[in-house]
Amino acid sequence: MSEARQATASRRLVGEGLPVPVSTYRLQLGPELTLDDAAERVPYLAMLGVTHLYLSPVLRSAPGSTHGYDVVDHDEISPLIGGLPALRRLADTSHAAGLGLVLDIVPNHMAVPTPVWHNRALWSVLADGPDSPFAAWFDVDWSAGDGAVLMPVLADRIGAVLAGGELTLDEIVVPGAGEAPRTVLRYADHVFPVRPGTEHLPLAELLERQHYRLAYWRVADEELNYRRFFDVGTLVAIRVEDPVVFDATHALVLGLVADGTLDGLRIDHPDGLTDPAGYLTRLRERTGGAWVVVEKILEGDEELPTDWETAGTTGYEALWRVQQTFVDPGGAAVLGAVMHRLTGDTSDALPAIISSAKREMVDGALYAEVHRLTALAAGICHDDLRLRDHTWRSVHDCLVELLVAFDRYRAYVVPGDPLPTVSVEVVESAARIAADRLPPERAATMSVLVDLLLGREAGSAGRTRSPVRDELVVRFQQTCGAVMAKGVEDTAFYRWTHLVGLCEVGGEPARFALTPTELSFWAARQQQQAPLGMTTLSTHDTKRSEDTRTRLGVLSEAAVEWSTLVDRLRATSAPYRSALLDGRTENLLWQTLAGTWTPDGPLSDDRLTGYLTKAIREAKSRTTWTEPDATYEAAVLATARHVLGDDRAVELFAAWELRTRTAVRAATLGTKLVQLTLPGVADVYQGTEVPSVALVDPDNRRAVDVAPLAARLARLDEGAGPRDLADEKLLVTSRALRTRRDLSEAFVGPGAGFRPLAHSSGHALSYARTVAGEAAVVVIATRLAIALDRLGGWADHTVALPEGAWHDVLTNRVVVGGVQEIAPLLDRLPVALLVRATD
Template identity: 55%
Template sequence: MTATSPTTSPTTPQHDQPGHVPAAPLQALGPSGHSTGPGTGETLPGTTHPPTQASGGYAPWSGHVPGPGRRTPVTTYRLQLSEDLTFADAENLVPYLSRLGVTDLYLSPVLAAAPGSTHGYDVIDHQRVSEVLGGRAGLESLARTAHDAGMGLVVDIVPNHMAVPTPAWHNQPLWSVLREGADSPYAAWFDVSVDEPILMPVLGRRIGEVLADEELVLETMVVPGQEHLGPQHVLRYFDHAFPVAAGTESLPMHVLVERQHYRLAYWKVGDEEINYRRFFDVGTLAAIRVEDPEVFSGSHALVLELVGSGVVNGLRVDHPDGLADPGGYLSRLSAASGAAWIAAEKILAPDESLPTSWSVAGTTGYDAAWRIDQLQVDPSGAARLGALMQELTGDAPVDLGRVTEEAKREIIAGSLASEVDRLARILDDLTSRDVRLRDHTFKDLRACVIELLVAAEQYRAYVVPGTPPTPETVAVVHRDAEVARARLEADQSETLDLVVALLLGEPVGSEGLSSSAQRAEAVIRFQQVCGAVTAKGVEDTAFYRWTHLTSLTEVGGNPGGFALSADEAHAWADRVQATWPDTMVTSTTHDTKRGEDVRARLDVLASYAEEWTDLVHRLRAATQRVRPVDLDGRSENLLWQTLWGTWAPGSADPMDADRLGRYLVKAAREQKTWTSWTAPDLEREQALTDYAAHLLSDEEVTRQMEAFASLTARAVRACVLANKALTLTWLGVADVYQGSEVTRTSLVDPDNRRVVSYTGASGLEAVLERLDAGQSPRGLDEEKLALTARILRLRAQRPETFVGPRSGYRAIPVTTSFAFAYARLLDEEPDVVVIARRLSYRLEQLGGWREESVVLPEGTWQDVVSETRTQGGFQRLADVVGEAPVVVLARIPRAVQAITSQETDV
């Protein structure tokens, strides 16, 4: 199967044409009888980019918006596919999602994955759609149903790695390499040198003991999926199976094992000696060399065929930072897909911007998510919450840098030691061959590499061998170098300068060094290792240790910033809108450590820091008898905040002891201080989970928590609804994660992949129908659903206001910091205005809006929820917003105003 690489847009298929929003009574605009909302048969004029010059100054294809004729999503709905949510199940959801206002389905990976996979990121075959999910026929049926409803299909793809499954034969390219080594047609696929045996650290004991006890067994069998090859010799180790190199099957077992193209080893050997690049430190995910044109073609042929044939309309790219050249890959993907809409899962440092050279629409939204949260975090709560953290954990509010540094060093010395050593050996070999450079020792080179990795704030730099780096990249690397220099010995400073020059591609040493393949490898591997160290050291270790306010320790988050001002948020949004009008904004994903509603509850704690501290003290005293005497302080502070963030007894999604316990064990193992994945302290883990279960059932704890819930209810409601509205209106493509149209108590995966109740009397479909029939929302769940539906339908009616080159962003003047207001522009004219309440509790303490005001753009504006109308100009916030957490105002077109006036006259 070959890749489809159109150089011009094909004839636009029917499903790329603007779709229709189905009839629904939640009208947002227009007087009775003259609705411009759903039900009019009005098309969605913003789902494709016409091949004409846009008025906003953007060409129809600039690399940041899809090419002419290519679909741009307006609102995506993320579905985590699995055995419990197949293509057929997703197809059954299309009527509900269409009624909700969704314009595009956004699917987790659809290719064949490892047996038992619950997420799809462990791909085993790039040429097959997952049979578990319904196969290609099921995917095409889903696409047809979605397209008939006017909806597009966005699919998640995984270019960085493939699974190392059990048994290994499920991954046929890997099986081929293990069997044939350098002679395999797939020898170039995996990021490993086939000149040496590939380490397979799967043994439960050391190889000598395994051989002595005859746990390795030679079998002859027909390998599933390779029936055409006939019977093969297979080496078995319990559930594992490995191929046997031709001609070695008759050797004694200890000799046979030595003669393979792989090395079976004790699992603990992996961290120190693994010799293939992995997804971070996950040994069951082996990286592939997608930078190789043959590998790109072989691993993308089916996906590109699905895009070329119109089955798939857009792509989400998983973890591009792991690739040798992310920018080059994305350019190749954009060209091969005919300039389809592509979003990159890029985690940015707080002050980092997405490289403008990337041919993508933008990020998947982590950069927006943390800013939305921090807009609702009261800076005055930092000191008190910090004091509580220090009391329980010993970590002071100023210790985040220390905690992060310690975590990164532990990762470098532990699970990523082999990758760091491999990079240092490359640099050592490179310099030892040059007489001008050979006095720089391996020890010094390794020390410099480690300090650069520890100092790095970004996931990676973007240096392409043979291409001069940008001034921004040079500045970032030099900043890291100065931090590293302060931690090195004085004599190592010169070595650091050499390493930096080598990594930036600057002239050093002899002439031949500049074009050396080994130098190019060093440049690439440093960036790949840097991303892995940052991910595992910061987000998967330090963020579990830092418990100041856990809503801030999110993927791509900025807990050191704590709170964000309105001016900072507006400035960031202005910059993003100018360059990335089709970027994605989300607040919950399959990767978030806490769902949006859990984070909103936690955000509110900063406004109630004193009351929260008192509550924790009372709860500790009330449960002192059952609290484990050796309970780790970080785990305890995390427990209290998690208990509050998921406190929703009586709701449709209550927390239970099993879910809470599993989360706490995972979090503690990620902390790696008193238990870990490789050395679990089962007894202390059980004590922790038993204590958590007691907290959920203890009557006094329930009474105290319910009292705090009552105290904070208004602020929590305001935060939940305001944050949702911001997510759906702030910038670009809005993403709704499955089930997040109502409140959820979701924690980190796999908890956030739980089944959502769509059908039945209390399912989301029935609730939406009741709301559409005119029933008032009952509780926060239904309020959130009603707000989501109103906004999504507005987006469907006015797509070009929210995405594409005609859209724009402008801050709206307000006289108070407790309101965050902005306009979404269409052709530079305000078309939708959003005013969100911030720090609701402090606003109440000051007496509410009083005479605070907003300057609305001229015209007539209608609230999409209450349907009340407001004139532009100077208005009191008390009149426009009142007690609402957020208002979304849509401009009423002049033609509709004229009709309204005529009807009024009649």
């Protein structure tokens, strides 16, 4: 192994003697699940077989927060979930049961809460401006906005708000700011500090003299002068690249790692940081090399930057690959025809839909960020005689097209550092695509812009570095991530309806399906490059739970039958299906119902309509969050409700669910077992140890009652056979987790390996997990069960098992190694999990 590869490999491991999770179980903490509630679940989770509890953010967050990613105080564990004492109690209870804790942290941003004083650091900046001791915390452009931080909170333009008397002065004791009353400015529920010495000025003049500018909320997208999380103005970015800010915002968490309360960290949105690699290096130094994974979306075959000090990602690249290995490529054409029939979209239209959506974001919600980039680049050109003829408009046109053409979240160019070859290739490739969309006279400007964005010499000789040039390099990359997230995942993926389950966070819907060989190749590579990264099938951010996506995947296996079903559903719904219902939303509706229809029937009315409301607003085609079209939305939801009450539609979906039940069973158990046994640290999202049909948040963050799950597991452990799919998935999950725990060397040990096993059928997926080259665990899964059934089942197909005696922990029977027929191995369950038999 070369020195470079050895260095990269060492960055993916933990410090000597530090714990490595073997598996994690994600818990969504909040008022409905406090830290003490979590402690009560420890016995069940230990029995399930996980080794670590994976906690959502626990620091004090904005009032009313339901997720914890809007931190207001880095020095305090949220009292709503029990505070630091409750976290200590959870740690003690977990450690006593042999479990550890992993914590999700948010280094990129803090909340702009209502009232602002909940965030004491931000309150100080609004009160004292650049003189605040916290001024360096926030990424504010003090040169813009007349040196005032834009606060776009008004429901109308400032003139109208003033005229309406909606702004008033008050005297209050501000929590956390001493005991003396101070003058504040009130607007509805908002409270802002008043700069000392301006209290007695006329209100209009008082507003002009503050270190902030109150503005109409629509102004944010055009004139916001602080970096935010994507397009969310209520999440202000912080500058953790500053060592002082890093220390202040990480002191509590680092202390919890140092004293053994926490074994590892999950880092939220590192692509938003000024220097992700530098941040991760500092974090590794300060934790001594603790297990750290990053919420990083890798597009296509993109790989983690080699200089990142992290075990790996949170597993989105595993999620889509596992899922699409259980999708039938033969269904692509038929499902494409259904989409075209309903929507007019052709099967090759996704790239154009993505480009259009990204352009809308660049021209709309993210205009302020693009304007700032243009100002920086145009300013550089203006200040250099040799570049002066590259106009503001020319620079802007090139930047827009470059952002639209960019195919990933970031190029990882660090000012002053050597340019990685892949970074150059990524930027130059996007530039070629962008140039083709521009008039020829823009080519010279594009060339200059590429040099500037790569930190190369541009203009007068020797000019490569300056504060402005460095800022342009960094801000461009931060903006690329926002354009990708908002344009692709939060817009285009709600418009593309070929097979909606493929439109997932970090997903690759253009790939449609993978072969077992492709998955095995990726897994073997992952074992070498990031053996301790995370794998997952569901997260708090996924647009659909794993079980919803599994049911949707089965559409590809019975695509012709699905096409017929859609025609019948359209016929029965014709009398009440509104003319306002567009084809994309209609296709989304039918697939959503198929993905969520279980033997118990459909989702409840409120869950379905809540999801549809979010989906059509995210699509931004006919209605949006900021400008909802009430008539259109009412038509969509009325149609959905009519379908739920239509006996014929209910009958059709019930028949479909029955027809696909066997295939759903095979895919449900197969995807779960594969995800839990691939290279990496396996994560189970709360409640998904049994079938959990859910849609995008907040639907997927609903509370989980574990008492029935614990009772199910106890019954299975007592020797009872599984009664239904819930029992079967719980059996597969618990046995896989326990196998991981008991044979951890085969999964996260230094000698762990992955080896595909030969089989004679494309409907089988089989591999071994090895220790020092010797097979220790064998996995066999069924894929595409409907097509398998059409072929007459397994017949005489075989799989080549490693020699020796094996024990199937799912069916509790002994299996002999060597070439064996598949049918007897999978006669009870569509999956098998074999471990070496002991005497």
